[in-house]
Amino acid sequence: MTEHSTPAPRALLDAWEELRRVSPIERALRLAALWDPHVEWANRTLGERDRALWAMRAALFGANVEAVVRCRACPSSYELVLGVDELSRPQPSSDSVEVSSGALVFRLRAPTSTDVIRALAGGGEQEILRSCTSVQEDGLDLSFEAVPRELHALLEEQIAGIDPQIGFALGIECADCAVRSIFRLDAGDFLYAELERWCRSLLREIHLLAQAYGWTEDHILALSSFRRRSYLELVEERA
Numbered sequence: 001m002t003e004h005s006t007p008a009p010r011a012l013l014d015a016w017e018e019l020r021r022v023s024p025i026e027r028a029l030r031l032a033a034l035w036d037p038h039v040e041w042a043n044r045t046l047g048e049r050d051r052a053l054w055a056m057r058a059a060l061f062g063a064n065v066e067a068v069v070r071c072r073a074c075p076s077s078y079e080l081v082l083g084v085d086e087l088s089r090p091q092p093s094s095d096s097v098e099v100s101s102g103a104l105v106f107r108l109r110a111p112t113s114t115d116v117i118r119a120l121a122g123g124g125e126q127e128i129l130r131s132c133t134s135v136q137e138d139g140l141d142l143s144f145e146a147v148p149r150e151l152h153a154l155l156e157e158q159i160a161g162i163d164p165q166i167g168f169a170l171g172i173e174c175a176d177c178a179v180r181s182i183f184r185l186d187a188g189d190f191l192y193a194e195l196e197r198w199c200r201s202l203l204r205e206i207h208l209l210a211q212a213y214g215w216t217e218d219h220i221l222a223l224s225s226f227r228r229r230s231y232l233e234l235v236e237e238r239a
C-alpha cells in the first residue's frame with residue numbers, strides 16, 4: 001500500500017523549477033515521488049508509476065482531463081474530455097506471466113523505469129525484453145541468448161499485455177473523414193505540462209499580491225488558494 005499525500009504549493013513550485021532540466025523519464029519518477037516519497041519508483045512497474053501520476057493529477061487538478069486530438073488524415077481536431085479513471089487502467093492481478101513454447105518456459109515481468117533507463121542508455125528495446133525475461137528448459141535456467149530470435153516479438157507482445165496501463169491508447173474515429181487516429185497520453189509529460197501552467201499562474205498571483213501588499217512569497221504561499229483568490233479579486237477591483 002502506498003501512503004500518498006497531495007503536495008503543497010511550495011513543493012510543486014520547487015519541483016517545477018527542478019524538473020525543467022531532467023529527462024522525461026526522470027521527471028515522471030520525481031513527480032511520482034512527490035505523491036509518495038517512500039516508494040522506490042524506479043523499481044516499480046511503469047503501470048504502477050503512471051497510476052500514481054494519474055491519482056496525483058486527480059488530487060491536484062481534478063478528475064477530468066481535457067485534451068485535443070488532431071485527425072491524422074484531415075485538418076479536423078476534436079476536444080476530448082476523459083475521466084482520470086479511464087486513463088488510469090486497473091492494476092493487474094499479477095506483474096508477471098508465464099508462457100511456454102516447446103520445451104522452453106518463460107517467466108515475463110512488467111517493465112520498470114530502471115529497465116527503460118537502461119534501454120535508453122544504449123541497450124535499446126531489446127534490453128527491456130532481456131531484463132524482463134527469464135527462461136528455463138527442464139527446470140534449468142538458460143541465458144537470454146538461448147531464446148530463439150523468432151520468439152522475441154511474441155514475448156514482447158506478452159510483456160506489453162501484462163499491464164493494461166502500458167501503451168494505453170484510444171482509437172478516435174474522425175467524424176469528417178472516418179479515419180481512425182490513435183490517441184495516447186503520457187502521464188508524466190501531461191502532468192508536467194499542467195504543473196507548468198499551474199505554476200506560472202501561481203507566480204502571477206504571487207507577483208500581483210506581493211506588488212499590492214508587500215507580502216513575501218512564503219507569506220503568500222501560506223495562504224489557502226481561496227484566500228489568495230479573494231485578495232486578488234480585491235486587488236483587481238481596485239485597479
Ligand SMILES: [Zn+2]
Binds near residue numbers: 071175
Ligand atoms: Zn479526419
